[in-house]
Amino acid sequence: MPRPILFAIDDDTSVLEAVVQDLRRNYGQNYRILRAASGQAAIDTCSQLKGRGESVALFLSDQRMPGMTGVDFLSRAIDLYPDAKRVLLTAYADTEAAIRAINTAKIHYYLNKPWDPPEEKLYPVLDDLLANWHEGYKPPYEGLQVVGTRWGMADHNVREFLTRNHVGYRWLDPQHTSEALDLLKSRGIDDAKLPVVVFNDGTAMVQPTQQDLAAKVGLKTQVERDFYDVVVVGAGPAGLAAGVYGASEGLRTLIVEPEAPGGQAGSSSRIENYLGFPQGLSGDELAKRGFIQAQRLGAEFVTERVTGIRVENQYRIVVLSDGREISASVILIATGVSWCRLNVPGAEELVGRGVYYGAAQSEAASCKDESVFVVGGANSAGQAAMHFSKYAKNVTMLVRANSLEKSMSKYLIDQIASTPNIVVDTCTEIIQFGGDDHLRCIQVNCDGKVESREASSVFIFIGAAPKTDWLPKEVLRDDRGFVLAGPDLRRVGIDKMPGGRDPFLLETSVPGIFVAGDVRHGSVKRAASAVGEGSIAIQFVHQYLAEF
Known part of the structure; x- marks a missing residue:
């Protein structure tokens, strides 16, 4: 300084x-x-x-x-x-x-x-x-600064990307502080072109892409080799566990993740039923620990998006979004799942501008003293409600079922019941979002009665679905897009792999391509289960490599 x-x-x-x-x-x-x-x-x-x-x-x-x-x-x-x-x-x-x-x-x-x-x-x-x-002296802030509005989709994405990747920053909203405009003016930047990211070396990026931002803040965007023993696609709990075990057992291991380590679990504000953490821990902290552990053991991470995979003889080829290709002996698909979208009027238009899927960690402080709505009745929704209750004036959970008992762990139900600023509205669902530049109100159907409520932030947790459209047709999936593997391949008539052997437990319909975690058909949607699958997948990788 x-x-x-x-x-x-x-x-x-x-x-x-x-x-x-x-x-x-x-x-x-x-x-x-x-x-x-x-x-x-x-x-x-x-x-x-x-x-x-x-x-x-x-x-x-x-x-x-x-x-x-x-x-x-x-x-x-x-x-x-x-x-x-x-x-x-x-x-x-x-x-x-x-x-x-x-x-x-x-x-x-x-x-x-x-x-x-x-x-x-x-x-x-x-x-x-x-x-x-x-x-009265306040030392000038020397770290990364984000100039952007609260209600811009691109602005939200930048803040969320930095937050999830543990990159410290200060957010300046030009609608609320003249310092933001002064910062832009000092660098000759038009305040109409937001978001702007200003770095401590004096440089700035206007409306940066995620890849440009990743490279600038020090995340790896270039791989070190052309060939790996195993490429893990996705850095959720399953992918991180595979990275830890693969690298520790001597495999040249690459983990490709387009956003941030942790996957859907990484956005969880509190996990209290994970073995070994009696006080609980955030999904973000779990992801950070796994990331550091995998790196320390020798796994390589790259911030990129995989757009396709294919087989060439004994090699499996991973295609990245910029056209680069990486060869591997084995590919492990650990892409997890994404939150399902709410199909009601106004929802898509207001995403990132008051409507959010998942916990949206970067938005928590913005909700201070406001009324927040959480949609959903499973553990993820309950954890989010508890998290936002620390910031918001009050939190209302909108639950379609008539109670939380069937979908939420008892410890969470008890915590919610004892938190005075959380209200649970059962038999209630949103039927419309309203707003212009950002969310201003919602219409709900409350047990047959339509009501309009003021709202500026709604966080949605209504189930999850895999995003597997990028996979080749040879990697077989069920009708919802979950990847079939091991004994489940019999559902589509596959009893044996080429050469007459049985498929390994987590092996897909394509030899040498494995799957682990929530993206697998029939998986248990829990962080601990995903960690277990990522770990044991490496055992099957060793068996596969021993045969070839």
């Missing part, structure tokens, strides 16, 4: 040098000492400092300077650095003018020249002024 600045201004070079030397001797370790030989030169420098976001703690200006007096300079400096302390250097003959300047130029102190010894006549005065300045 740049040190705050002490700025000395005097047209007499010998006096200026003496001032600078005295300042450096006592304050050089904690402050940068700058100088200027005229008031105008100092104003020009201050304008540049302001544009770079640097802080000036104190101005020390001589009064008698040609072109612009010290009083005139200190008066103009208020516009650029209103909180900086202002000290005027004067001769005894200018004492009266200095006293008047305390009111006209709002100077904080004046010093008569000479000030020897500085230990008695200079430093005690400046020490008091600087101590007072530090009480």
Whole structure:
């Protein structure tokens, strides 16, 4: 972080040098000492400092300077650095003018020249002024900054991507803070082109793609090799577990994930029934631990999207969204599932602008003191309701069933019942969303009675479905798109693999392509189950590789 600045201004070079030397001797370790030989030169420098976001703690200006007096300079400096302390250097003959300047130029102190010894006549005065300045000083934020509105879909996607990937940032909404507009202006960026991401090296990205953003924040977007023993598609619990076991057992393992480690489970605000964590942990924390563990053991991660796979002789080819291809002996499909969409009027138009699928971690703080709606009655909805209850004024769960007992764990039901700002409306479903630039109201059918309710944020958890359209037709799926594997292949008439062997437990209809986790037909939709499948899949990978 740049040190705050002490700025000395005097047209007499010998006096200026003496001032600078005295300042450096006592304050050089904690402050940068700058100088200027005229008031105008100092104003020009201050304008540049302001544009770079640097802080000036104190101005020390001589009064008698040609072109612009010290009083005139200190008066103009208020516009650029209103909180900086202002000290005027004067001769005894200018004492009266200095006293008047305390009111006209709002100077904080004046010093008569000479000030020897500085230990008695200079430093005690400046020490008091600087101590007072530090009480109200807020160091400039040096990390990544996102300038965007709350209700923009692209803006929401950027914030959610950074949040899920544990990239710290500060969000500035130009509709609520002038600092956002100042930041854009200092970089010559049109405020109509949002979102804008400003990095701590001074560069900025306007409406960045996810891939560009991933590369800039240090996520890997390029693979290290052309060939791997196993490529894992997806970094949810199943994919992370496969990465841990594959890498630890000596397999060259690549994990390809387009968004963030953790998958759907990674967006869960609290998992309290995962073995070994009696206090519970967030899905985000579980994903972070798995990611670090897999990396430490040697698994390679790349932020990319897989658009296709194919078989060429003994190789399995993974095709990435940019056209690159990666060869592997084995592919493990661990893409999990995505939240089902709510098919009611207004839903699609308002996604990212008040309508969200999943917990949307980046939106939690925005809901402070607001009324939030959570749609769904399973564990994920209950966990989200508990999470948002810490921020929102109240949380209303809209549940289509007549109770939570059949779909939610008892520990969650008990927690919800004991949380005073959570209300559960059973036999209730949304039939319409309303709003223009963002969500403003919902219509609900409450046990046959239609009601309209004000709403700015609705989080939807109504079941999940696989996204497997990208898979080749040879990888057989059930009528809902879940991938068939092992004994379930008999449903489509496959009893034996080529060569007459039985399919391995998690092997798909294509030899050498395995599946694990929620995307598999018949899987148990639990994080622990997905971790188990990802782990044991590597055992079958070893058996497959031993045969070929």
